[in-house]
Amino acid sequence: MSKLTPTPGQTVGPFFGYALPFDKDNELAVPGSAGSLRLHGTVTDGAGEPIPDAILEIWQPAADGSVAAETGSLVRDGYTFTGWGRASTDRTGKYTFTTVNPGASRPGKAPFIAVVVFARGLTNRLFTRAYLPEDAAALAADPLLSSLPADRRGTLIATREDGGGLHWDVRLQGEGETVFLEFDGGGFDGGGDARTEGA
């Protein structure tokens, strides 16, 4: 149990666009390089409208399942895999990363990419995951996925495209609402990150 109460989050607001994006922020791998692929999708609101002022960050293992501890994400050298990237949505709500398939942390574990979503209108960041679609047995055995109702599980699983790309949409609200996560030990000593009673 935490001894200190965490500082509350606040919305990223509308004007992060001149501060957070940086050159090649969405390129964990060099586009066109061996093993590189495109991870992309659309961020939409409860009316199904695209959100042009959202920002996604991903953090993932290397293709061999190892966790990168390399620096240099803000100044991409074109060679080092740092495992972390940031992508703003465009005016049509679309985001794109160039990355590699995340490896499994252990044989038989379902590989996934950890995702954080920020947006104007979103009062606090949201955590979620994008799983690779291929290993059906690993997906079925995954503790998180198997704890979800069948109709929501799919929101966390990307679709493989011809050519190797991954398509994965984020729906903040409504039909097909993405499953968002709160973590144990995540500083909830009461209301936690969850919506609060009476609010």
Added chain:
Amino acid sequence: MPTPRQETQQELSAEIAAIASNYRHSVAAGGAVATQPSLDYAPYRSSILRHPTKSLHHADPETIELFSPAFGHQDVSPLEADLTIVHNGEPQGERIKVAGKVLDGDGRPVAGQLVEIWQANASGRYIHKRDQHPAPIDPNFTGVGRCITGPDGSYAFTTIKPGAYPWKNHLNAWRPAHIHFSLFGSEFTQRIITQMYFPGDQLFPLDPIYQSIVDQDARDRLVATYNHELTSPEWSLGYNWDIVLTGSKRTWTENEALGEDGEHHE
């Protein structure tokens, strides 16, 4: 096309007051204390279609989520912590120093991690193409800074006190002066973006974004403290603001306590 009638501050303030009252009654009746903003906070109109309607799903962090992205020497220059030296001339406004520590929920320093800030200039204008507020752009102020926390979790920025600015949530809606902070912890689940406010701002009770944190104690955690010891003679006013990230699930090691970027901070 007729312009829709804009809601007044009075109407918004009534909504804010009703939610606050419900919350106080809930806590008095033994309900949970809120430590984070409500995702569903209708007075912040942009949140209405952008908050999940289903409860956040409890998950145990796994592997990648138990570590944090790393940033180092090549990522951040020490000069980026001074927002007043980016251009050739002095920015307009009140020069301030904002300093504090980034700690985890167990009070341990978060060392060697990236802190990013962005803010409006002294007249309340952002360098952003979508900010159309007719206040002057300051050619000597961009409003973006970065640093890497020291071995003791410390950060420090020199900047200009940002101005309040209008936004279109409702008629006569003004944001309290604030600085946006982006923080990383020792694991990915600690990632947070928040806003630091200045003490005594009369706009606090009127602002739906600040009030989306329904608990007064929690809101107070976003307000910096004026510190005369941090104030420099003939130069700048000093504010302190410490940030607490969530607890850490991972076993903490001595190397992390030292931080690999300690030498960034003399």
